[in-house]
Amino acid sequence: MSNSVHVYDARTDHATVTAESPLAYSFQRSGMPAPGDASGEESRAVIGERAFLGHLILRGGAIVLDEALREVLGIGLPGRPNSLTVDADGQRSVQWLSPDEWLLIVPGDETFGLETRLRAHLGGAHVAIVDVSAGQTLIELSGEAAHEVLMKSTVYDVDPHTFTVGKGVTTLFAKTSVILRRPDASRWELIVRRSFADYVYRWLLDAGEEYGIGVARESRHEPQ
Amino acid sequence: MFHIYCPYCEELREEEEFHPKGQAHIARPEEPDTCSDEEWGDYLFFRDNPRGIHHEMWLHAVGCRKFFNITRNTVSYEILETYKMGEQPTITAEHLAREEKNAREEKTNNAQVAEGGQQTVGASDAAVASVKGAQA
Amino acid sequence: MSQTASQPNRLAQGGQVDRTQALTFTFNGHTYTGHPGDTLASALLANGVDLVNRSFKYSRPRGIVASGAEEPNAVVQLGATEATQVPNVRATQQALYDGLVARSTNGWPDAQRDIMRWIGKLGSPFMPPGFYYKTFMAPASMWMTYEKFIRKTAGLGRSPTQSDPDIYDHMHRHCDMLIVGAGPAGLSAALTAARAGARVILADEQEAMGGSLLDTRETLDDQPAAQWLKTTLAALAEHDNVTLLPRTTAHGYHDHHFVTLHERRTEHLGDSAPSKAGYRQPRSRLHRVRAGQVILATGAHERPLVYANNDVPGNLLAGAVSTYIRRYGVVPGEKMVLSTSNDHAYRAALDWQEAGREVVAIVDARTAPQGDLVAQAKAAGIRVITGSAVLEAKGAQRVSAARVAAIDVDAFRVTGKVETLECDTIASSGGYSPVIHLASHTGARPVWSDAIIGFVPSTVAGVAASGGARGVYPLDEVLADGVEAGVNAATALGFDVTVDDADLPQVASRHEGPVCALFQVPHEKATLRAPKQFVDLQNDVTASAIEVATLEGFESIEHVKRYTAMGFGTDQGKLGNINGMAVTARCLGQSIPETGTTVFRPNYTPVTFGAVVGRHCRELFDPERYTPMQAWHVARGAEFEDVGQWKRPWYYPRKRADGGLESIGEAVARECRAVREGVGILDASTLGKIDIQGPDAREFLGRIYTNKWQKLAPGRVRYGLMCGDDGMVMDDGTTSCLAENHFLMTTTTGNAAPVLEWLELWHQTEWPELDVYFNSVTDHWATMTVTGPEARKLLTDLTDIDLDREAFKFMDWREGHVAGVPARVFRISFTGELAFEINVQAHYAMHVWEALFARGEAFDLTPYGTETMHVLRAEKGFIIVGQDTDGSVTPEDLGMHWAIGYDKPFPWVGKRALTRADTRREGRKQLVGLKPKDASVVLEEGAQIVFEPNHAIPMPMVGHVTSSYYSPTLESGFALAVVKGGHQRMGESVYLPMVDGRVHEAEIVSTQFVDPKGERQHV
């Protein structure tokens, strides 16, 4: 690892330090309506926060980053625009954001080690790796009306026939932006900036009301 | 509401994802200190407003965050092509005028008057040739 | 046939209304009943309500004329409660529901007894075209008064004064093919495209899909049209690539096939949207559709004939008469005269007679009409008067007779003796105008067709008109035209389409004779003297008004339109435009195509504000951005200030001894003292933060900032100033060297995104050869500023960082732990006091913040907000970009010569402009301090400055106040200002004349009011 860059070791002792996810305040303020509507029917849209994951931005040339990633993480870099690669157990993913930018999401406790190993592998190559784990959060959206909630929110075409599994884009969401992706057929993922997370949460509850939108109980993850 | 093909994302996206950044191919003079006040003022402040073919720079702001160029007809609002930063347009007013002229010459029996008024700026053949190396 | 007693005009059978259910509704305070399936208009006609409004200008009584979007008169104010008021609803497009309450929009105070009528009668000779321009514009100062009166009487409806209880939303849709209009053309196009596999949206504005099939007399495959319609709709619903949107109006066609649709989801159900399964549902929805191809199957509007008194209630469109009878089972009168220029309108007479009412006569302008329908009418024993027209309607509140005579259409004169036919209804038809509005929105100019006597749309690539919308009227041809449009569009999209002609239903083809081009009917008297012949009923534009306009020299149709107000309002010329052009053409002695047409703009019909706004309202109007400490700020009772989209604590009012809450002045004074004398803390998480990595990062910084970066060592921080290439200051902030190739830039809160875009712009377009990457880390890091003389003592026990003043100097940064959390701590100061800016990952921010307060109890750690931050920084002369600068201020104007590296090797951004003649000239406005002579005065921000207070008005203004506060430290008001040549005027007096007549005097002083040597931040 080159000392030309300051790698930040954010590992914290969770026995003594409490962490708050980006949506912690929203859950407290706006509540967490349970899935299922007033008449006891199943929700047609369910959201949940997957908090405290490791989010790393990779910048650089595709070839060199791909090689390092395969070596260190065992998954390749998606080369095609707007695509997403997920590893076998669905815990790690890497998404194309621009021709020289990818988003890597891994379990939170792997973040620092991964950045360190990647940098060691990349040696002197001109790349940038930026830890943005606390700057954004991942919201899952599922249910039969999930794409309708999205149609109310984003200008991007979210027809499940055209927005196929393995696709991911950065686009508008209401009056903010999100990274929107479909890791598998059962759910959508929205990656939201921390300071906008409350707005997105309130928007989702509002837009999803007619589908009896609810918040998955397991939403409050403890930091790993 | 334009529908714009981002040459980096390689698909059509809604205009709301983009920011227009004005006339394309405005290169910063390489030696600002040797520019006269007038030359510097031209670079800073003066832009063209053609009727017809225009080359504009746009930013895919809510997307890949890349700047790129658009060839657009300012009358019909048709976007004729988009191309990456550093590339040159394949469609220019001069090029269209040449094509029209050729077409007219072929149609010897039916001489039509071309719809006038098209002009271009910024990416005339001469201007294209003068764009500095850093963008090539 | 018999009729229901309560609804005198309702037939006992026929139509698509459910007579088993009665719906009660109120119109202008009277209660009536109707049935499910009715529109408000059909229910009013069923009840024999003739008078629905008063006219715009002359206050004449008006009745229902049409049955669709083109209705000009029956424009009502809807709503049972104040909160649910909706103005400008066309009764013809409003489905009836139980409990509906509507009023006339015109005719204040009441359509029946209308005081404006008398004004209109008295005033009519004085209300020529251009009336508003001529009369009410002088004196200009009175316009506000006139406008109030005109608006009250001019029938624009009114907005509710209470908040709308309903919710609305938007939906973004993408499709291969959008088809507007679900009549025979749209349906057959949709079916063709659906079978080809295209993603299709079929939208129709009516309560039921089907268009003309809902009231046609024709059969398809020997079945009533309703049967084919039902089968076709069912077939379309089977396709999961088809979205059917009934009650949905395509109201605007924008660039690149972006079409906005207004779907009225619950307007037919009640005054307010009923909840569904316990959840609110949107009252209406705006669909924002991006289509690959668009088919406009919008049909045609029938044109009324223009004859004298053609506005008296009882004058209807012939097609509307058929629609009311066949679709709603309502005959709007007893005895009808039909005046027509074409065969198609004969349907009205046949339908009327079959309904058991009397057709007095069909008056046909053609000398020898001979289509199948003509023969049918004659066979039915209906009197047909040829070569003639209705010249004039008689009657005041309702038609009582029609004056009929032979006319010479080409010579525009009456040639025969007038016969008066007693009747209560005159149906008229002057032919059909294709609905070209949406095509027109694309910028395509309409083209006149002599064949159909109407304008047909020219279209742009990717748009096709089909059926009536392009002047194809016979049903068999319309169906085939729809298929063709579907095939063409699907093929253009790359779908493989095969069509079997056998799929088309069989329609008995019918012979129709040619149409005669009749618009305005001649009268025995000249147009200027004849009784009013209305061209545009909604705007009260008459044929004589158009003639006057042409006599006054208006020749362009666009000018005639604006001068007479033809085609204004909710109507947008749907009924009157072509007739208006025809009258203009006649007056000017030219043809209609020579006269031209006006083009249409969005919206086709009015769209409610609710639908436009969607859910972008109330608490979701704009994003509110929060820092990780938001919950704490709220719990502490902070008042908030909007900074861009961020909510920032403005000040934290405490309880006073007397139990009241501190004022902002008291709170800020307390917070300021805490920082200057003890220790305060600010949530500075909103500052923009950009991570910069790469071997050329340092070079890049040197090019983008005005000052030098070559020697900044890891562990050090520097203030940087950023200019545009015009040399004007655009942002400032500190940038820290994290490592040799790694920097952390901060930006002002509001400029975080623009600065990142600025860096990318230069990197991507001018210097792509530099190896550097920029990434926003604004949200990743939370920033808390601990500042004041006691700051070090407070922090000592909480961190493993050596805080010794020599080990950790001013403008250093250090890594370590604060409250057990990994942190970067920056010794920079925006208050002039000893300060530590602690950055931790946002997840842990609240933990650290609370730990600081736990420890801070011993030091009375005081949270302060943006107001105190402003006072403290201004006391030090630290600028706020965007407040003390406005895009016309150079670093030199700010007195920041020390931040300009003129000798840097690269021509950095802004450098060249700083040597332009204008940026070097004498007398530029320069930033200075102002000390009011009267210490109790706090100058107004934005107040203009003069050198000579006794100068005659207008006084030469020489600058303005940019920041102004009361300083508890100075015990005086103080300000920052820009003043012409200010740097050379230290000690001089300037004057600030205020609106109230007071003139403040202030002395020009240094911008550094407190600790001018800057010693306190170094302690």
Ligand SMILES: [Zn+2]
């Ligand atoms: Zn892009």
